[in-house]
Amino acid sequence: MSISTSPAQRALAQQIAQGGESYIRQYSIPVVDAAQRGDPRASSAAVTLDGKKRVDALRSLFDRYTTAEGFAVSAREGSADADARQATIAASVGIGASVLFIVIYSGYVTRVIVWPVRRAAQLATRLAEGDLTARMPRTGAREIGQLESAFNTMAGSLENSLQQAQEANRRLRLLYDAGMAVGTALDVQQTAQELVGVAVPRFADFATVDLATSVLHGGEPAQADTAPLRRVARQGIRDDAPLDPVGSLIQPALSVPQGRRSDDTGAIFVQDLTASATWRAGNPQEADRLLDYGMDSLMTVPLVAQGVLMGTVTFWRAGQSKPFEKEDLADAEELAAKAAVAIDNARRYTRERETALTLQHNLLPQQLPQQPAVEIAYRYRPTGTRVGVGGDWLDVIPLSGTRVALVVGDVVGHGIHASATMGRLRTAVRTLADVELPPDELLTHLDDLVIHLPGLDEAAGGELGATCLYVVYDPISLRCALASAGHPLPFLITPDGAVEAVSGRTGPPLGVGGLPFETAELELAAGSVLALFTDGLLHTPERDVGQALDRLRRTLAAPADSLEAACDGVMETMLTGPQTDDVALMLVRTRALSSDQVVTWDIPADPAYVSRARTLAGEQLEAWELTESSFVTELVVSELVTNAIRYGSPPIRLRLIRDATLICEVSDGSNTAPHMRRARIFDEGGRGLLLVAQLTQRWGTRHSTAGKTIWCEQTLPTTEQGH
Incomplete structure (x- = not known):
C-alpha cells in the first residue's frame, strides 16, 4: 500500500489485502475444518460456489489495481521497480497458494462425493432399464456409505418384487390359458385331456383325470365313495411313469391318498411323499413304485360342479422339480373348478344328445319293411356337432294294390324338440297315407298340421316348418307320383346308368300355408333307381349346393355291385368333412309285377x-x-x-x-x-x-x-x- 500512487490505489490495495485475509479466515479454514469433521455441507455445491465467487472477487480487485497502477508506475518505473516486483510477487504467491488449496479441495470433493453420486446415478439408470441385479460397491463411509446401502437395499427389493410379479403373472397366465383351452368341445374325455394338456409341464410333471363311469355317458355320478372311477386322461413329461393307463378302473382309496385336506374344497396336498407314512400305508407296492420312479409331491383335487362330485384330478411332481407349495394348491383348485364346469357342461350335453338320439332312434323305423314293389337300401347318420341331432327322417309305407309310399323329410332345428316333432310328423304321414290321399293332398293336410302343431316354434328356435318329399310308386302301372314341400327332388338312375334330376315343382316348406302343392308323375322302367336324400348330404363347408349336386350326380352314375354298396359310396364321397347336419339317404330300385x-x-x-x-x-x-x-x-x-x-x-x-x-x-x-x-x-x-x-x-x-x-x-x- 505504501507504493500506491494515489489514495484510491492505496484504498484498493487495502481491499485486496483484506479480501485475501477474509478468504483464508472465513472460507478456506472453516471449509477444511468442516471436511475433516465429515460435515456434508463442506462438499455441497453452495459452498463450492461461494469459494469461486470469493476468488473471482479478489481477481477483479487485483486486475483493477494492476491496471491503474501500471499507468502510474510506468512514469516511475525506474525508481520503484524493485518495490513493485516485491509487491507483485507477494500477491501472486498468496493467490497461487489459495488456488492450489482450491484445486486440492476440489479433488477431494470429486473423489469423496462426486464419484459416489455418479455411481448412484448409473445404478439408478440400470435399475430403470430393468437390470435389477445391479449393485453399488461399498467404498464410502458415513453418509456416502449409507447412500450406497440404501441403493443396494432398494435394488434388492425391486428384484424380489419383480420375481413375485413374474410368478403371479405365470399363475394368471396358466389360469387364463386353462380358461381358453379347456372346454373347447362338448366332449367329456376331450375336456379332461385338455386339462392335463394345460397342466403339463407348466404346472406339474404328470397329471391324471379320473371320472365316474356314469359321467362319461351323461348320467349323474354315484354318491358312494367306493364307486370306481374311470381314468380318462393322462399326460406327463415322460411316457414311462408307473401310472395306470387311460381306461383303467381306479379305486378312490388308491387314487386319493389320505393327506392334508383343504378346509374349503376337500383337496389333498402331500408335499413330501417320502415323509408321508399314511400315504405309503394305503398301498405299499404302488407307493414304492412311484417313489422309485422319483415321484416326490402330489395334489389331488375333486372335480365338483353344482355340488356334484364327478371325479378327481391328480398333479404329480418328480425328480428335480420343486415340490408343490401351499400356493400351488390354490392354482390346482382353480384349474379343477374351471375344468369341472366344462366337464359338467359336456356331461349334460352328452345326456341330452343321448336322449335325443334314443328318442330319434325309437321314432325312426328300426328296419324298413321288404316290399314286392321296390328294393331298398338306406343310410341315416346323425350329426356329431354340438348343435345336437336334427329332425331328418325317412320311411317306407306299404299301400294297397302292392303300391308303396316313400317318404323323406327334415324338421327345422336340432335337439330333442326336433326329434319329437319329427316323430309326430312321421306318424301323421303314415296316418294320411293310410287314407290313400294323393301326394299333393297329403302334403296339404300335413302343412295344415304343422301350422297348428303346438310347440313347433319353440322346437325350431323361432323358425317354423319342415320339409317333406312324398313319393308313391305302383309296380303294376310302373307309374310314380311325387310332391315336394320345400325338399330337394330326387335323382333318377335309369337301367342303362344315366342319371338325371327329376323335374317337378318344389312347393313351399311345411308350415308356410296358403300355397298349393303340385303332383308330378313319372313313368319308370323296371330296374330304375330313385335317390332320395335330405339337404344334410349337400351342405358342406367345402362346396356350395350346386357343386354338391353335381358331385352327387357323378357319384350316383358310378357303377356299384349293389344298392348297399352304392349307399356306402355316396356317403363316403359326399361326407368328406365335418358333418354339420343329419343325413338321410334312400336308394330305391323299382320292380314290376308280371x-x-x-x-x-x-x-x-x-x-x-x-x-x-x-x-x-x-x-x-x-x-x-x-x-x-x-x-x-x-x-x-x-x-x-x-x-x-x-x-x-x-x-x-x-x-x-x-x-x-x-x-x-x-x-x-x-x-x-x-x-x-x-x-x-x-x-x-x-x-x-x-x-x-x-x-x-x-x-x-x-x-x-x-x-x-x-x-x-x-x-x-x-x-x-x-x-
Whole structure:
C-alpha cells in the first residue's frame, strides 16, 4: 500500500489485502475444518460456489489495481521497480497458494462425493432399464456409505418384487390359458385331456383325470365313495411313469391318498411323499413304485360342479422339480373348478344328445319293411356337432294294390324338440297315407298340421316348418307320383346308368300355408333307381349346393355291385368333412309285377252278373293253384261287386293281384265311400262290409279322379307262402 500512487490505489490495495485475509479466515479454514469433521455441507455445491465467487472477487480487485497502477508506475518505473516486483510477487504467491488449496479441495470433493453420486446415478439408470441385479460397491463411509446401502437395499427389493410379479403373472397366465383351452368341445374325455394338456409341464410333471363311469355317458355320478372311477386322461413329461393307463378302473382309496385336506374344497396336498407314512400305508407296492420312479409331491383335487362330485384330478411332481407349495394348491383348485364346469357342461350335453338320439332312434323305423314293389337300401347318420341331432327322417309305407309310399323329410332345428316333432310328423304321414290321399293332398293336410302343431316354434328356435318329399310308386302301372314341400327332388338312375334330376315343382316348406302343392308323375322302367336324400348330404363347408349336386350326380352314375354298396359310396364321397347336419339317404330300385300276377275284368252294372264275377274269380284262383282261398274270395267278390252295382256307377272293374298276399279290388265311378255299420236283426243290408272285414286281413277304400276302389287282402295259404 505504501507504493500506491494515489489514495484510491492505496484504498484498493487495502481491499485486496483484506479480501485475501477474509478468504483464508472465513472460507478456506472453516471449509477444511468442516471436511475433516465429515460435515456434508463442506462438499455441497453452495459452498463450492461461494469459494469461486470469493476468488473471482479478489481477481477483479487485483486486475483493477494492476491496471491503474501500471499507468502510474510506468512514469516511475525506474525508481520503484524493485518495490513493485516485491509487491507483485507477494500477491501472486498468496493467490497461487489459495488456488492450489482450491484445486486440492476440489479433488477431494470429486473423489469423496462426486464419484459416489455418479455411481448412484448409473445404478439408478440400470435399475430403470430393468437390470435389477445391479449393485453399488461399498467404498464410502458415513453418509456416502449409507447412500450406497440404501441403493443396494432398494435394488434388492425391486428384484424380489419383480420375481413375485413374474410368478403371479405365470399363475394368471396358466389360469387364463386353462380358461381358453379347456372346454373347447362338448366332449367329456376331450375336456379332461385338455386339462392335463394345460397342466403339463407348466404346472406339474404328470397329471391324471379320473371320472365316474356314469359321467362319461351323461348320467349323474354315484354318491358312494367306493364307486370306481374311470381314468380318462393322462399326460406327463415322460411316457414311462408307473401310472395306470387311460381306461383303467381306479379305486378312490388308491387314487386319493389320505393327506392334508383343504378346509374349503376337500383337496389333498402331500408335499413330501417320502415323509408321508399314511400315504405309503394305503398301498405299499404302488407307493414304492412311484417313489422309485422319483415321484416326490402330489395334489389331488375333486372335480365338483353344482355340488356334484364327478371325479378327481391328480398333479404329480418328480425328480428335480420343486415340490408343490401351499400356493400351488390354490392354482390346482382353480384349474379343477374351471375344468369341472366344462366337464359338467359336456356331461349334460352328452345326456341330452343321448336322449335325443334314443328318442330319434325309437321314432325312426328300426328296419324298413321288404316290399314286392321296390328294393331298398338306406343310410341315416346323425350329426356329431354340438348343435345336437336334427329332425331328418325317412320311411317306407306299404299301400294297397302292392303300391308303396316313400317318404323323406327334415324338421327345422336340432335337439330333442326336433326329434319329437319329427316323430309326430312321421306318424301323421303314415296316418294320411293310410287314407290313400294323393301326394299333393297329403302334403296339404300335413302343412295344415304343422301350422297348428303346438310347440313347433319353440322346437325350431323361432323358425317354423319342415320339409317333406312324398313319393308313391305302383309296380303294376310302373307309374310314380311325387310332391315336394320345400325338399330337394330326387335323382333318377335309369337301367342303362344315366342319371338325371327329376323335374317337378318344389312347393313351399311345411308350415308356410296358403300355397298349393303340385303332383308330378313319372313313368319308370323296371330296374330304375330313385335317390332320395335330405339337404344334410349337400351342405358342406367345402362346396356350395350346386357343386354338391353335381358331385352327387357323378357319384350316383358310378357303377356299384349293389344298392348297399352304392349307399356306402355316396356317403363316403359326399361326407368328406365335418358333418354339420343329419343325413338321410334312400336308394330305391323299382320292380314290376308280371302280367300273370294281375287279372282285370270289366263288370257290367247288372246284378245278374254277380255270379259270373264269382265264377271268374274261382277259375283264376284255380289257375294260380289257390283253391284253398276260393270260398272266401268268391264270397268277398260277391259282396263287393254287389255293392258297386247297387250303390256305385259304371264303369265297374274287378281286379285280382297275387303277390305276397291275395288282393281283391273292385272299382267304380262313384266317389261315395262305403261305411261299415252294425246291422240290426231284421235289417236286409249292412252286413256286406262287416263280412269282408271279418274274412280278410285288412280292407280299405282309395279315391282317384275316376272314382273309388274298395280293396281287401288275404293271407296266402301256407303252401303258397312256401313257394
